[in-house]
Amino acid sequence: MSEKYQVSSSPHVRAKDSTSNVMLYVIIALLPAALFGIYNFGYKALILILVTIAACVASEWVFDRIVHRKNSVPDLSAVVTGLLLAMNLPASLPWWEAVIGAVFAIIIVKMMFGGLGQNFMNPALGGRCFLLIAFAADMTNYASSKFEAYSGATPLAMIRNEGLSSVNVMDMLTGKIPGTIGETSVIAILIGAIIMILFGVIDLKIPASYIITFAVFMFIFGAERFNMNYVVAQLCGGGLMLGAFFMATDYVTSPITPKGQIIFGICCGLLTGLFRCFGANAEGVSFAIILSNLLVPIIEKFTVPRAFGVVKVKEAGKNE
Amino acid sequence: MGLKTFKGGVHPYEGKELAKDAPIKEVLPKGELVFPMSQHIGAPATPVVAVGDAVLKGQKIAEAGGFVSSPIYSSVSGKVTKIEPRRVAVGDLVNSIVIESDDQFQEVEYAAVDDVASLSKEEIIGKVKEAGVVGMGGAGFPTHVKLSPKEPDKIEYIIANCAECEPYLTADYRRMIENPDELVAGMKIILQLFENAKGVFGVENNKPDCIEKLRELTKDEPRMEVCELMTKYPQGGERQLIYAVTGRAINSKMLPADAGCIVDNVETIIAVYQAVKNGIPVMKRVSTVTGDAIKNPSNFLYSMGTPYQQLVDAAGGFTTEPEKIISGGPMMGFSMFSLDIPTTKTSSSILCFSKDAVKEMGEPLACINCGRCVEACPENLIPSRLAKFGNTGQMEAFEAWHGLECIECGSCTYVCPSRRQVAQSVKTMKKLVLAEKRKQK
Numbered sequence: 001m002s003e004k005y006q007v008s009s010s011p012h013v014r015a016k017d018s019t020s021n022v023m024l025y026v027i028i029a030l031l032p033a034a035l036f037g038i039y040n041f042g043y044k045a046l047i048l049i050l051v052t053i054a055a056c057v058a059s060e061w062v063f064d065r066i067v068h069r070k071n072s073v074p075d076l077s078a079v080v081t082g083l084l085l086a087m088n089l090p091a092s093l094p095w096w097e098a099v100i101g102a103v104f105a106i107i108i109v110k111m112m113f114g115g116l117g118q119n120f121m122n123p124a125l126g127g128r129c130f131l132l133i134a135f136a137a138d139m140t141n142y143a144s145s146k147f148e149a150y151s152g153a154t155p156l157a158m159i160r161n162e163g164l165s166s167v168n169v170m171d172m173l174t175g176k177i178p179g180t181i182g183e184t185s186v187i188a189i190l191i192g193a194i195i196m197i198l199f200g201v202i203d204l205k206i207p208a209s210y211i212i213t214f215a216v217f218m219f220i221f222g223a224e225r226f227n228m229n230y231v232v233a234q235l236c237g238g239g240l241m242l243g244a245f246f247m248a249t250d251y252v253t254s255p256i257t258p259k260g261q262i263i264f265g266i267c268c269g270l271l272t273g274l275f276r277c278f279g280a281n282a283e284g285v286s287f288a289i290i291l292s293n294l295l296v297p298i299i300e301k302f303t304v305p306r307a308f309g310v311v312k313v314k315e316a317g318k319n320e
Numbered sequence: 321m322g323l324k325t326f327k328g329g330v331h332p333y334e335g336k337e338l339a340k341d342a343p344i345k346e347v348l349p350k351g352e353l354v355f356p357m358s359q360h361i362g363a364p365a366t367p368v369v370a371v372g373d374a375v376l377k378g379q380k381i382a383e384a385g386g387f388v389s390s391p392i393y394s395s396v397s398g399k400v401t402k403i404e405p406r407r408v409a410v411g412d413l414v415n416s417i418v419i420e421s422d423d424q425f426q427e428v429e430y431a432a433v434d435d436v437a438s439l440s441k442e443e444i445i446g447k448v449k450e451a452g453v454v455g456m457g458g459a460g461f462p463t464h465v466k467l468s469p470k471e472p473d474k475i476e477y478i479i480a481n482c483a484e485c486e487p488y489l490t491a492d493y494r495r496m497i498e499n500p501d502e503l504v505a506g507m508k509i510i511l512q513l514f515e516n517a518k519g520v521f522g523v524e525n526n527k528p529d530c531i532e533k534l535r536e537l538t539k540d541e542p543r544m545e546v547c548e549l550m551t552k553y554p555q556g557g558e559r560q561l562i563y564a565v566t567g568r569a570i571n572s573k574m575l576p577a578d579a580g581c582i583v584d585n586v587e588t589i590i591a592v593y594q595a596v597k598n599g600i601p602v603m604k605r606v607s608t609v610t611g612d613a614i615k616n617p618s619n620f621l622y623s624m625g626t627p628y629q630q631l632v633d634a635a636g637g638f639t640t641e642p643e644k645i646i647s648g649g650p651m652m653g654f655s656m657f658s659l660d661i662p663t664t665k666t667s668s669s670i671l672c673f674s675k676d677a678v679k680e681m682g683e684p685l686a687c688i689n690c691g692r693c694v695e696a697c698p699e700n701l702i703p704s705r706l707a708k709f710g711n712t713g714q715m716e717a718f719e720a721w722h723g724l725e726c727i728e729c730g731s732c733t734y735v736c737p738s739r740r741q742v743a744q745s746v747k748t749m750k751k752l753v754l755a756e757k758r759k760q761k
Contacts, residue, residue: 005657010653308563
């Protein structure tokens with residue numbers, strides 16, 4: 001009997017999108033925010049972005065070599081991590097600190113746990129939080145920015161210290177404010193979000209539940225209660241938009257169950273609200289998301305969807 | 321008003337234009353024909369001929385091996401040369417009757433009925449059973465068993481599965497274009513069994529000409545209607561079709577009859593018509609021979625038992641040597657390593673591709689938890705997680721996450737950006753869990 005044809009389990013056809021394509025879409029979606037960051041903060045931002053990406057890719061390549069794994073750089077996930085991490089750094093950060101953050105993100109947070117798909121915490125955010133603790137002063141130094149109206153403080157810090165009237169919400173929408181490289185322009189981030197939604201990379205379950213929960217929380221518990229302007233300023237300030245669309249939606253570290261995604265978004269929103277209202281810092285998005293990352297297994301456990309045509313367990317028990 | 325459909329599903333490249341306009345052509349078999357004893361779900365048939373016997377076309381060569389079983393008929397006249405295990409499309413060795421055709425095609429006489437309406441229900445079911453009609457869409461469940469539900473009064477819908485949602489396949493389409501009268505007559509016969517039922521033809525909206533034709537033919541049939549369905553795979557999955565047509569959802573522990581439905585595909589309903597009206601047993605069917613490696617993609621009416629090779633030859637052979645050959649559709653069909661394999665009652669098509677899309681994709685990557693499989697799953701499962709439970713042997717978790725509800729449609733593997741064999745892992749685990757359950761009983 002001739003055995004000349006390929007044999008495999010069905011199905012025998014495949015959709016076009018591959019994992020590296022998906023990563024590429026994310027990179028494209030991050031470009032508006034990255035370009036705006038470079039426009040805003042100058043060549044330093046560009047250098048920091050390139051250094052961070054290079055450090056992430058190099059760490060992944062070296063780790064793969066050391067542990068004799070197949071080179072995983074072509075899946076582009078390390079590039080995404082590097083770019084995302086850079087988005088979360090102030091442009092004035094010394095380059096070697098960014099490299100340390102990148103190495104931590106890739107080696108400790110991602111590769112040590114088994115690489116792509118296995119890490120339980122968003123690598124970029126893990127790297128950022130590590131840097132926030134290790135180099136607190138450099139990580140919160142926005143003094144080099146060219147926005148004199150803000151005298152080196154982020155709008156969120158100013159709202160906290162001097163009240164809502166000290167900031168201009170329009171500046172926060174366009175991004176002409178101090179902050180990390182990628183977080184300042186809400187408009188650029190929303191353009192990226194639309195790109196990701198159009199390419200089918202993300203849907204709105206996590207970002208919407210995150211943003212709505214956070215808005216409601218700030219409306220009720222914020223420093224200026226029941227003030228819509230305050231809520232809008234809080235939504236546009238800090239890393240909330242970047243976090244909601246690009247960080248919380250990270251596939252690997254968010255629940256796969258549809259209901260779980262909504263609960264995860266609510267967790268992120270509540271924690272961000274808590275940290276911003278009652279925490280020591282004006283920010284809170286990064287810690288809120290990585291804490292919610294830790295809740296994912298338990299959220300998934302309680303949100304297993306009922307299969308099509310399966311009735312509630314109780315009733316099914318009766319039938320049998 | 322939205323088109324009727326189900327939640328989930330995928331939109332693979334249809335590829336139907338290849339063979340869509342090729343009229344059904346009869347292919348006469350030559351030489352050796354092989355009739356496997358298992359062409360259906362249930363007990364294998366038992367041979368009633370011996371080596372050396374002369375047989376006629378339309379003569380029964382094996383009888384049903386139980387209630388859930390089906391007899392098998394010779395599709396040629398000739399001589400039984402061997403009874404031995406032979407390889408079938410799914411890869412198993414199955415005991416088979418081998419008949420050398422004498423190229424005369426001398427037939428037995430069939431007992432045609434003038435007035436079908438005068439037949440009793442028992443007579444109709446008896447004729448269906450005797451003719452060896454099984455679900456010819458691919459599953460091969462004996463049709464007489466389907467038509468004998470516990471409570472026939474409670475059957476409200478007879479659904480003709482005219483979706484043909486598998487890409488590339490056009491056999492049902494050609495049947496609806498060329499033999500719609502037989503399809504409607506077959507439906508009429510089945511409706512005779514169930515007074516409280518209406519007959520619904522569920523057709524995907526990529527076949528508007530079929531919808532129009534069936535509407536025209538059924539406009540004076542008060543008990544029949546045509547239901548336009550969204551074109552989406554797996555629209556022709558039994559549970560998905562029932563949901564789209566009736567809004568009723570059934571699970572793996574239920575039968576369509578539990579939702580008041582009976583579902584039969586186009587070819588099966590036509591076989592019912594042939595069996596009851598003309599007394600002709602199941603010996604021939606229409607199937608599609610297509611793919612980019614086939615010279616003239618065709619729809620053939622052929623005799624079961626014909627080796628696949630003869631169908632490929634009838635379609636002009638290959639333009640290039642194919643890398644992959646599939647019996648059935650690209651989503652759920654079986655890849656074959658040889659063409660020296662007999663066609664059976666459930667051979668709905670043969671696809672020959674010059675390139676194997678699976679091989680092209682290369683090695684699978686790690687699951688990134690993207691959830692595309694969740695979105696695609698028509699059964700509302702979490703396929704990637706079930707595959708993980710399968711690969712790590714976690715039976716309890718597999719069941720708790722409803723793994724046994726999988727209908728094996730392959731949508732999860734199709735969309736996986738990491739090119740993982742999600743469906744394969746789930747299917748394998750499903751078999752293991754079911755085997756374990758049987759052991760415990």
